[in-house]
Amino acid sequence: MNKLYVVVLLVIFLSSLVLIPLSNAQSVNATVIVGDSPTGVAYDSGKGEVFVTNYADNTVSVISDNSNKVVATVTVGLEPDRLAYDSGKGEVFVGNLAANSISVISDATNKVVATLTVGGGPLGLAYDSGKGEVFVSDPGTDTVSVISDSSNTIIASIPVNNAHGLVYDAGKGEIFVSDYTQTVYVISDSNNQVIANVTAGNEPNRLAYDSGKGEIFVTNELDNSVSVISDTTNDVVATVTVDSSPVGIAYNSAKSEVFVNNQDSNTVSVISDATNTVVATVVTGSHPIDADYDTAKGEVFVANGDSKSVSIISSGSTPASTPTVPETTPLFAIAVLIVATCLITMVIKKKTQQTKSFFHPIRSTNEKPSASGRRAGNNFFP
Numbered sequence: 001m002n003k004l005y006v007v008v009l010l011v012i013f014l015s016s017l018v019l020i021p022l023s024n025a026q027s028v029n030a031t032v033i034v035g036d037s038p039t040g041v042a043y044d045s046g047k048g049e050v051f052v053t054n055y056a057d058n059t060v061s062v063i064s065d066n067s068n069k070v071v072a073t074v075t076v077g078l079e080p081d082r083l084a085y086d087s088g089k090g091e092v093f094v095g096n097l098a099a100n101s102i103s104v105i106s107d108a109t110n111k112v113v114a115t116l117t118v119g120g121g122p123l124g125l126a127y128d129s130g131k132g133e134v135f136v137s138d139p140g141t142d143t144v145s146v147i148s149d150s151s152n153t154i155i156a157s158i159p160v161n162n163a164h165g166l167v168y169d170a171g172k173g174e175i176f177v178s179d180y181t182q183t184v185y186v187i188s189d190s191n192n193q194v195i196a197n198v199t200a201g202n203e204p205n206r207l208a209y210d211s212g213k214g215e216i217f218v219t220n221e222l223d224n225s226v227s228v229i230s231d232t233t234n235d236v237v238a239t240v241t242v243d244s245s246p247v248g249i250a251y252n253s254a255k256s257e258v259f260v261n262n263q264d265s266n267t268v269s270v271i272s273d274a275t276n277t278v279v280a281t282v283v284t285g286s287h288p289i290d291a292d293y294d295t296a297k298g299e300v301f302v303a304n305g306d307s308k309s310v311s312i313i314s315s316g317s318t319p320a321s322t323p324t325v326p327e328t329t330p331l332f333a334i335a336v337l338i339v340a341t342c343l344i345t346m347v348i349k350k351k352t353q354q355t356k357s358f359f360h361p362i363r364s365t366n367e368k369p370s371a372s373g374r375r376a377g378n379n380f381f382p
Contacts, residue, residue, distance in 0.1 A: 026270055026280045029299075030068045030312040034061040038303035038310060040082040041248070041292040042092060047107045050294065050301045051092045052310055053080040060094060060103075061310075062110055065297045068312060072110040076103040082290070084125035084134060089149050093134045095122035102136060104152060114152045118145050124166035124206070126175060131189050135175050137163035144177060146192055156192045160185050167207035167216060172231050176216045178204035184218055184227075186234055196234040200227040206290070208249040208258055213273050217258045219246040226260055228276055238276040242269040248290035250300055255315050259300045261288040268302060268313065284311040 035054025038061070042051045049071070050063040060080060062072040077096025080103070084093050091113070094103040102122060104114040120140020127134050133155075134147040139162050146156035163185075165178040174195075175187040180203055186196040201220025204227065208217045215237070216229040226246060228238040243262035246269070250259045257279070258271040268288060270280040285304030288311070293300050300313040 026268075026282050026313055026315055028282060028284060028311045029314045031285065032063055032068055032070065032310045032312065033308060034063070034070060034303075034310055035059050035073070036308055037305055038308065039289055039305055040080070040094075041250075041290045041301050041303045041310070042083045042085045043292040043294050043301065044085050044090075044092065044107050045087060045295060046090050048294075048296055049107065050292065050310070051083055051085070051094075051105070052301075052303055053083055053094060055079055055081060055097075055305075058096075060092070060105065063301070063310065065294050065299070074105055074110050074112065076105070076112060077101045077115070081123060082125050084127045086127050086134060086149050087129060088132050091149065093125055093127070093136075093147070095125050095136060097121050097123065100140075102134075102147065116147065116152060116154065118154065119143055123164055124177070126166035126168040128168050128173075128175065128189050129170060130173050133189070135166050135168070135187070137166050137177060139163055139180070144175070144187065158187060158192050158194065160187075160194065165204070165206040165218075167209045169209050169214075169216065169231050171211060171214050174231065176207055176209075176218075176229070178207060178218060180205060184216070184229065198229055198234050198236060200229070200236065201225050201239065205247050206249050208251040210251050210256075210258065210273050211253060212256050215273065217249055217251070217260075217271070219249050219260060221245050221247055224262075226258070226271065228273075240271055240276050240278065242271075242278060243267050243281070248288065248303070250291040250293045252293050252298075252300060252315050253295060254298055257315070259291050259293070259302075259313070261291055261302060263287045263289050263305065268300070268311075282313055284313075285309045 035057035037056040038052045039055045040053035048065050052061045060074045061070050064071045077099030079098035080094045081097045090107045092105040102116040103112050106113045119138035122136045124137040136145045144158040144160045145154050148155045162179045164180040173189050177185045184198045188195045202222035204218045205221045214231045218227045226240045227236050230237045243265035245264035246260045248261035256273045260269040268282045269278045272279045285307030287306035288302045289305040291302045298315050302311040
């Protein structure tokens, strides 16, 4: 009987482990239809909106994070690819790949307020909040252009071979630039000069800055990996294996996690920056290519290039003290609960039988009542 009790308690414990963590897991909780071939995502913290470039439509979709609906569509230049939010001006800078231009959108009116001509095909963009400048990579001319957001003019041009992805490191006042071969360059925003280069994996593409650890995460598209660079030493301190063809990447400051878009696997790998290991994998739409983190909502917006959609991933913010069972419970969890219920029923049934036997002992067919009418050697009535 003691062994049976132990089994029942163990099953109940295991079922709690199965059900409770599911409420805190990352999952897609909404999907928003946007334009054709979305390729870039930028979160506007001032408006609570997410801007998405539609490469094949020559437009930018504006999504409200309150309703998860498109509230505006802005026409820009040819083949808009990536974009960056300028928090100082309340503007979004969009790189138009085929037009060799930058469209500047005001988030107050959702209209283009300026257009800048750049070199041969602007690709990556990064906003430098410390200087009020926007850095634009231009692989066609092997340069990085520096735009002043006060005048919307190019104020510097920095030679960088095959410049692709960009990210701004606010802690160091530096810009990290991938070259899509095997190198990440480091630019100081104080003198607009390359001050270091770091060897990453094969085809380093997009980057994310982890402000909590002072690290740069770089997707290596050909290696199916992510390089982690310390901004203190400018060395790779870890390499994390993810799914096939990682491209876009976003840092979740609330959870200290990095979300990596694996475009050929249709998944997002979630990396813990504490351990530099993948702690979750989320299935998204087809060809997830870029992402950004919404700090107000605790959600990650992922552009699905082939699905004409944006997946919104919950970062699992449900408090652990008040777990909730999801609407669709996995079959395994249901099976565990059924087994637990059956075992508990068996225990109750067996206990009931023992109680009946204890108060109503069975009389042997050879046993005769004593003269007093009671069974010999027993004080209980039959």
